[in-house]
Amino acid sequence: MSTKKDKLVIFDTTLRDGEQSPGASMTREEKIRIARMLERMRVDVIEAGFAIASPGDFESVKAVAETVTDSRVCSLARAVNADIERAGEALKNANASRIHTFIATSPIHMKYKLQMEPEDVLQRAVKAVQTACRFTDDVEFSLEDGSRSEPEFMYRIIEAVIRAGAGTINIPDTVGYGEPEEYGAMFRRAIENVPNSDKAIFSTHCHNDLGLAVANSLSAVMNGVRQVECTINGLGERAGNASLEEIAMAVQTRQDLYPVETGLDTSHIVPTSRIVSSITGFPVQPNKAIVGANAFAHESGIHQDGVLKHRETYEIMRAEDVGWGQNRLVLGKHSGRAAVRARYGELGVDFSSAEEFQQAFARFKDLADKKHEIFDEDLHSLVTGGESPIERFKLSDLDVRSKIGCAPQAFVSLMIDGEAHQTAANGGGPVDATFKAIEQLVSSGAELKLYSVNAVTQGTDSQGSVTVRLEKDGRLVNGVGADTDILIASAQAYLDALNLLAISESKKQGV
Numbered sequence: 166m167s168t169k170k171d172k173l174v175i176f177d178t179t180l181r182d183g184e185q186s187p188g189a190s191m192t193r194e195e196k197i198r199i200a201r202m203l204e205r206m207r208v209d210v211i212e213a214g215f216a217i218a219s220p221g222d223f224e225s226v227k228a229v230a231e232t233v234t235d236s237r238v239c240s241l242a243r244a245v246n247a248d249i250e251r252a253g254e255a256l257k258n259a260n261a262s263r264i265h266t267f268i269a270t271s272p273i274h275m276k277y278k279l280q281m282e283p284e285d286v287l288q289r290a291v292k293a294v295q296t297a298c299r300f301t302d303d304v305e306f307s308l309e310d311g312s313r314s315e316p317e318f319m320y321r322i323i324e325a326v327i328r329a330g331a332g333t334i335n336i337p338d339t340v341g342y343g344e345p346e347e348y349g350a351m352f353r354r355a356i357e358n359v360p361n362s363d364k365a366i367f368s369t370h371c372h373n374d375l376g377l378a379v380a381n382s383l384s385a386v387m388n389g390v391r392q393v394e395c396t397i398n399g400l401g402e403r404a405g406n407a408s409l410e411e412i413a414m415a416v417q418t419r420q421d422l423y424p425v426e427t428g429l430d431t432s433h434i435v436p437t438s439r440i441v442s443s444i445t446g447f448p449v450q451p452n453k454a455i456v457g458a459n460a461f462a463h464e465s466g467i468h469q470d471g472v473l474k475h476r477e478t479y480e481i482m483r484a485e486d487v488g489w490g491q492n493r494l495v496l497g498k499h500s501g502r503a504a505v506r507a508r509y510g511e512l513g514v515d516f517s518s519a520e521e522f523q524q525a526f527a528r529f530k531d532l533a534d535k536k537h538e539i540f541d542e543d544l545h546s547l548v549t550g551g552e553s554p555i556e557r558f559k560l561s562d563l564d565v566r567s568k569i570g571c572a573p574q575a576f577v578s579l580m581i582d583g584e585a586h587q588t589a590a591n592g593g594g595p596v597d598a599t600f601k602a603i604e605q606l607v608s609s610g611a612e613l614k615l616y617s618v619n620a621v622t623q624g625t626d627s628q629g630s631v632t633v634r635l636e637k638d639g640r641l642v643n644g645v646g647a648d649t650d651i652l653i654a655s656a657q658a659y660l661d662a663l664n665l666l667a668i669s670e671s672k673k674q675g676v
């Protein structure tokens with residue numbers, strides 16, 4: 166009996182659907198960094214963005230396409246010529262490219278959103294696939310809101326777009342409404358009822374509104390699906406997408422059950438998860454499967470006793486298989502440039518010049534003087550924290566006083582456009598006082614939408630990584646700051662966000 170398994174294509178959409186999480190927008194450099202890590206993990210397809218969405222997203226897709234060589238790079242496009250042409254243009258230098266075009270097929274989306282008749286939707290879908298085929302030999306078509314579409318209509322569209330050249334057919338559970346048995350059966354029937362279904366790979370794309378995204382994706386796999394669309398940490402629109410790490414490890418751990426295997430190197434999962442969390446400012450909850458800090462921790466005596474006697478009593482996976490506690494060079498104050506440069510390389514960070522590396526290395530040494538061991542997240546913070554390309558606002562000094570029974574007071578000194586300014590303010594807490602003092606000097610008019618602080622690594626000498634999300638005139642930005650002193654990290658994150666707003670304002674004014 167043959168034990169050969171089918172390949173399960175892993176299509177990562179962290180950089181596209183993941184980025185659709187409010188506040189998770191990423192710069193081009195951040196997308197490149199994450200794309201490199203996904204490539205190292207051997208993700209098959211990286212959806213790098215939606216090229217028509219903005220000039221910035223176009224540049225990001227283009228940059229990822231020009232950087233990544235081992236994974237296929239994809240851009241999303243509506244069933245609209247201009248979108249498809251823009252995607253084709255962004256991807257033209259890719260080693261392997263895919264255009265992912267889509268249109269909604271459910272009665273509610275066709276009637277109210279598209280305001281189109283089903284027959285027109287069908288024609289538009291076919292035309293979109295034909296147009297996309299002019300730019301690449303790999304075209305994916307998605308039936309948006311597929312899980313709420315009429316089966317017979319879906320079969321007709323699928324047959325027609327396969328005939329037009331689509332090699333992958335994705336039936337998303339766009340609104341997270343599906344239930345595992347029902348969603349799996351939908352694929353089984355589609356594959357049985359579409360006459361040319363053997364000419365395409367069927368794909369899932371599940372949202373987590375009811376917490377069923379991973380279960381729905383795996384049920385689809387049991388019913389013939391051979392591509393899963395997913396994101397690191399389950400990032401994504403609303404409640405998120407199916408999480409890559411959970412799907413990959415379910416398939417790997419239950420090889421007895423699933424008829425498929427991925428080509429992933431799962432040992433890159435945890436480092437990638439941490440970088441995505443640090444770039445987006447979305448912390449990973451400690452009890453999150455696979456990548457949460459407690460995912461492999463045993464607290465209770467009976468469990469500890471069992472694990473010590475025989476690990477498999479309480480562990481179904483090995484922590485090192487997903488990248489926890491890998492044996493690698495320990496970086497600290499005695500490390501030199503070679504080790505630091507090599508580790509940055511593994512993290513997908515490229516320095517544009519020797520001087521840029523030298524600056525990062527100097528920051529590394531400063532940090533190493535303050536703390537014992539430097540971890541990947543520390544390295545990442547050193548090249549991102551508080552470093553906006555325009556630095557209109559820069560922290561010169563911070564003195565915060567906090568005493569039981571007294572309102573905390575912050576004394577802040579800033580350089581604003583090269584000029585020194587200082588002030589003091591009281592606040593409800595030391596962070597509040599710091600932000601109020603900054604606002605007294607800056608008067609940005611921005612609204613604080615999120616403040617999150619995380620220990621970058623373990624221990625009291627860990628760097629605090631702070632994310633500050635500000636909104637002004639409908640524009641959301643995430644500022645980040647990292648320091649062993651969380652008040653300094655908070656001030657840096659606030660100023661980083663203000664600098665990002667300043668960049669977008671100067672772009673708007675064409676400066």
Ligand SMILES: CC(=O)SCCNC(=O)CCNC(=O)[C@H](O)C(C)(C)COP(=O)(O)OP(=O)(O)OC[C@H]1O[C@@H](n2cnc3c(N)ncnc32)[C@H](O)[C@@H]1OP(=O)(O)O
Pocket residue numbers: 182185215217218219242243244245267268269278279280309339402
């Ligand atoms: C389920 C998903 O995740 S789909 C991806 C969602 N992601 C995004 O929307 C992020 C990027 N989007 C954007 O930047 C913008 O929405 C753009 C550039 C795509 C379009 O911007 P605008 O031209 O201003 O249109 P707007 O966003 O207001 O409305 C969308 C239009 O596209 C139409 N549309 C929506 N989906 C599709 C589709 N798949 N194919 C063709 N037309 C579509 C809508 O009916 C609407 O048309 P209308 O303006 O004639 O009513």
Ligand SMILES: CC(C)C(=O)C(=O)O
Pocket residue numbers: 182241267307308309310335337338339340370372
């Ligand atoms: C464009 C499609 C694949 C999508 O993101 C969805 O339906 O959720």
